[in-house]
Amino acid sequence: MLLGLAPQDIASPTGDHNDEHEEQTTELIGRLDFAATIDPTTVMILRTDTNNLRYLDRKLGGPAIADKMRAQIAQIERAHSHAVRPGIRAQLAHLLAETASLAGWQAINTLALNDAWTHYEHAKAAAYEAEDPAVLAYVSGEQAYVLMDSADPPKLPNSSNTSTPNTAITYRPACAPGSQPPRQKPPPSSATKPPAAQPSTKPPPSSPKATATRTCPTCSSTPTT
Secondary structure, three states: OOOOOOOOOOOOOOOHHHHHHHHHHHHHHHHHHHHHHOOOOHHHHHHHHHHHHHHHHHHHOHHHHHHHHHHHHHHHHHHHHHHOOOHHHHHHHHHHHHHHHHHHHHHHHHOOOOHHHHHHHHHHHHHHHHOOOHHHHHHHHHHHHHHHOOOOOOOOOOOOOOOOOOOOOOOOOOOOOOOOOOOOOOOOOOHOOOOOOOOOOOOOOOHHHHOOOOOOOOOOOOOOO
């Protein structure tokens, strides 16, 4: 006893701490058991769900599927963070990178740039773990849009100080890794307007037989007489 105080036995806590520790242990075992049931078929189903969300994003827009997007990310993160087998964990990391990247793109479209940056950081970390340079490059490229669309983008080395912040943000549909986002068609310019097409000077058929055997331009077949 020191100064009238008895030492506490911190090695074997008692009371409410025991119940709390038991709950944590039970929860951890349950999550490990859940992750152990993940197999390649389950990963394929989760990937299909992400692709379906990408399709709905193009049709309905990000705000319409925001709740589904959050649930999908939470489900993949839960499986990934407790997966033990290296092969399954790498597949889940690859899928998590794609799904978080999609969420980041949706956040850009709704001007939630801070959320977008966070999603892309999670996506890059997952791409690092998956050891997929292509997905990492794709995610990093999309994250650059956050800097472009921010009100005060940071000055990069050798950049001009007279640049105007880009505050006009247009909706960009989400694309899968490996594909290119659709580019906006530039407005026509009078300086580069192509010359008008010249009228056709096709000669008349030389005989009725030649007219009967002319190839159809739409179906590339020879009509019969």
